[in-house]
Amino acid sequence: MNSAIDNITPPNHWRFDDCVTAAFQNMLERSIPGYKTMRDACFSVGAKFVQDKTDIVDLGCSRGEALQPFVEKFGAYNRYIAIDVSGPMLDACRERFSGYIRSNGMDVIDLDLRRQYPPARASLTLAVLTIQFTPIEYRQQILRQVYEHTVSGGAFILVEKVIGATAPTDKLLTACYFEHKRSVGYTEEQIQRKRLSLEGVLAPVSTLQNEQMLSAAGFKYIECFWRYLNFCGWVAIRE
Numbered sequence: 644m645n646s647a648i649d650n651i652t653p654p655n656h657w658r659f660d661d662c663v664t665a666a667f668q669n670m671l672e673r674s675i676p677g678y679k680t681m682r683d684a685c686f687s688v689g690a691k692f693v694q695d696k697t698d699i700v701d702l703g704c705s706r707g708e709a710l711q712p713f714v715e716k717f718g719a720y721n722r723y724i725a726i727d728v729s730g731p732m733l734d735a736c737r738e739r740f741s742g743y744i745r746s747n748g749m750d751v752i753d754l755d756l757r758r759q760y761p762p763a764r765a766s767l768t769l770a771v772l773t774i775q776f777t778p779i780e781y782r783q784q785i786l787r788q789v790y791e792h793t794v795s796g797g798a799f800i801l802v803e804k805v806i807g808a809t810a811p812t813d814k815l816l817t818a819c820y821f822e823h824k825r826s827v828g829y830t831e832e833q834i835q836r837k838r839l840s841l842e843g844v845l846a847p848v849s850t851l852q853n854e855q856m857l858s859a860a861g862f863k864y865i866e867c868f869w870r871y872l873n874f875c876g877w878v879a880i881r882e
Contacts, residue, residue, distance in 0.1 A: 659729035677871035692798035697766035703773025786860035
């Protein structure tokens with residue numbers, strides 16, 4: 644699962660195509676400030692909630708990076724459900740976990756969360772940089788489905804890009820984020836082309852709005868366990 648270097652200058656409308664899939668790991672490592680710490684935190688926090696003989700679900704699995712450490716730790720004690728809507732991402736995920744798929748330990752599913760939800764009895768569900776790509780009007784419905792498919796004592800890990808609580812603070816966070824991207828080698832053209840291509844595709848909301856949606860979905864205990872600039876990670880626990 645080697646990753647190409649991200650030198651992509653995106654077209655007018657962002658797509659998770661073959662080029663993005665090939666460079667995706669490098670893209671995330673360079674584009675998300677504190678990326679490795681975020682991945683480690685998702686695993687460290689999420690692993691505390693995994694129960695034997697339940698499902699571990701990854702919504703928006705991409706190439707399977709978020710799911711990988713859970714598969715390595717829990718193996719055949721659990722089943723795994725990975726979903727996405729990008730054909731190239733699903734192909735890469737199926738290649739990565741081909742052995743588990745052959746042994747019926749994992750399902751990798753082409754599924755649109757706006758229309759359906761995977762059949763799951765989950766002690767842990769991951770949505771790492773996923774829900775932000777779904778239309779806002781569907782998000783409450785999706786989070787409610789996550790809650791309903793989570794067993795008692797199970798949890799949901801949500802990582803999202805967020806907007807600032809006020810216009811001045813959002814401007815500050817955005818400026819710092821672009822500085823970060825320049826520092827890791829992205830050109831001004833790449834930064835602006837990606838920003839424009841993601842308009843209407845990636846629609847972040849505030850930290851408060853995300854937390855309100857998690858609460859409205861039914862989760863009683865909600866905690867932000869990681870934040871760096873305009874990226875946040877929460878754990879939401881079903882009582």
